[in-house]
Amino acid sequence: MPQHRPVETRAKKVTAKDVAERAGVAKWTVSRAFAEGASVAPEVRDHVRKVAAAMGYRPNLLARSLTTRSTNLIGILVDELGNLNQLRVLNEATRQVQAQGYSTLLLNINPDYGPAEALRLADQFQVDGLIFLGATLTRQLIELAQNIKHIPLVVCLRNSGEAGIPYVSTDGHPAGAEIADLLIEQGCERIGYMAAPMSERTGLRRLEGFRDRLQSRGKTLSVVLEASHYRRGEGMNTMLRYLEATPRAERVEGLFCENDILAIGAIDALVATNNRNKIAIVGFDDIELASSPSFELTTYRQPVDFLVSEAIRRIIEPNAEQLGSLMAPGTLVLRNSHRHTAGQ
Structure with a gap:
């Protein structure tokens, strides 16, 4: 019976030694040809890289990191x-x-x-x-x-x-101040803020800037709604709970949400309860969904x-x-x- 040899399924990996032998140079020259800033003649570098490309060689970055002390x-x-x-x-x-x-x-x-x-x-x-x-x-x-x-x-x-x-x-402080000015200029008297838990908003300073500008213009921050997480569903549920618990005449007229995800959730809640456009909503981040015709979200774009x-x-x-x-x-x-x- 004919004997069948196993088929090689994995090509042999080309090494720096293989390239060196083909290019007629030392193994260390191959390594230096692929190291930025290494001392090697330009014509030698070009020759080695040309041979390496023809052979399908790629330098071993892990091995290089041992000598450069940088893993990139x-x-x-x-x-x-x-x-x-x-x-x-x-x-x-x-x-x-x-x-x-x-x-x-x-x-x-x-x-x-x-x-x-x-x-x-x-x-x-x-x-x-x-x-x-x-x-x-x-x-x-x-x-x-x-x-x-x-x-x-x-x-x-x-x-x-x-x-x-x-x-x-x-810089969240002037950003919050600019959003406060916007809502005041829209005629909002009762103004609120929707935040994530304190642990997640540490260092943002958006709330501080928002509150400070309201106070400087003779307004008070009526309410801070705290969502349990930066998720659309949390923004929606937080707003739904607020609408259910607050008489219509006492609700805020403007709401600055700490990010766009919360703001979109708040808009969903307003739509679901037939209150669309009854409360001005502003977000923060300018994610792609903010420009959707379903939301037309005014927001603050980060660079x-x-x-x-x-x-x-x-x-x-x-x-x-x-x-x-x-x-x-x-x-x-x-x-x-x-x-x-x-x-x-």
Whole structure:
């Protein structure tokens, strides 16, 4: 009977030694040809890279990191992927990190995988830095990050509130003030705010700016509605409970919601109870859904691209420690949800 040889299903991986033999150079020359800034003649580098490309060779980044002491790996910490704005920021962060020649290590903090496990993994992978994109910067996470001093940590889109932990964020205080002015100019007398739990809004300063401007213009903050989470359903349920518990004549005429997800939930509640346009609604973030004709949400746009680029700078630049923290202005985006029907 004919004998059948096993079919090779995996091609042999081309090594630096293989390239060196084909190119007629030393093995270390191959490594240097792929290392930015390494001392090697341009014509030799071009020759080695041409041979490597023909052979399908790719340099071993892990092996290179042992000699350069840099993994070109940036860890991204998140804790709420259900938030549409978080997904948008994560997309932008990974895009920009990769454009800089780095790779990302995504660390999803959740009840089953806490900050201790996440930072331990980041340390084991020897990441060059960490960007925190989460909603809740806990005391435990701060203390753990401070203990791993050789890994830079930058907080993005909120204030860290800690000396030694730089942040890049939209300046929430003047943003809140501008939104207060908008609602007052719309003729709103009773004005409220919808927030997430205190643990999630730490460092945002939107509420403080909103309240301060109201007071400076002779208004008071009538109510603070607290949703249990940054989710559309929570925004809707919080508003439904408020509408049910509050007589029509005593309801707020304008409501600033801490982010767009809560604002969209609040609008859903108004639509469900035939109260659309009876309460002016303003959000924060300017997610894609905000511009939908179903919501026409007036909101405050954060300069996400710029803030992400500044966060990355604070990790990869040689003088990163000197850059410190940064707060940038955003932009008020007017649509129609901030307009309300007088006389509820």
